[in-house]
Amino acid sequence: MALTQTQLIAAVAERSELSKAEAKRVLAALDEVVLDELSNAQKVRIGGLVQLSVRVKPATKARKGRNPATGEEITIAAKPASVDVRARPLAKAKEALPSVQKARRRLAVKS
Numbered sequence: 740m741a742l743t744q745t746q747l748i749a750a751v752a753e754r755s756e757l758s759k760a761e762a763k764r765v766l767a768a769l770d771e772v773v774l775d776e777l778s779n780a781q782k783v784r785i786g787g788l789v790q791l792s793v794r795v796k797p798a799t800k801a802r803k804g805r806n807p808a809t810g811e812e813i814t815i816a817a818k819p820a821s822v823d824v825r826a827r828p829l830a831k832a833k834e835a836l837p838s839v840q841k842a843r844r845r846l847a848v849k850s
């Protein structure tokens with residue numbers, strides 16, 4: 740089961756010896772700072788865990804394609820340019836990953 744916002748706040752409060760209300764305010768402030776930086780198209784590094792960056796996806800032209808179910812030729816619509824956010828795990832996050840066997844066992848239990 741994924742870590743909920745409430746569980747995250749409780750864990751941060753416990754480890755940092757803050758009250759839950761203070762931990763909630765800290766995480767809310769972190770949200771604000773990260774969103775402000777992303778809205779200015781800046782890279783944001785959150786501790787040694789993840790780096791968030793803004794990327795512009797170029798526009799695509801309309802093109803021909805095939806309907807896989809019928810084989811009929813279709814036109815795939817053009818898409819305008821768009822902006823998205825990319826998350827790149829950093830060394831600490833990569834080092835914390837479990838072994839393949841452990842990950843498979845944990846993921847199989849959840850399914």
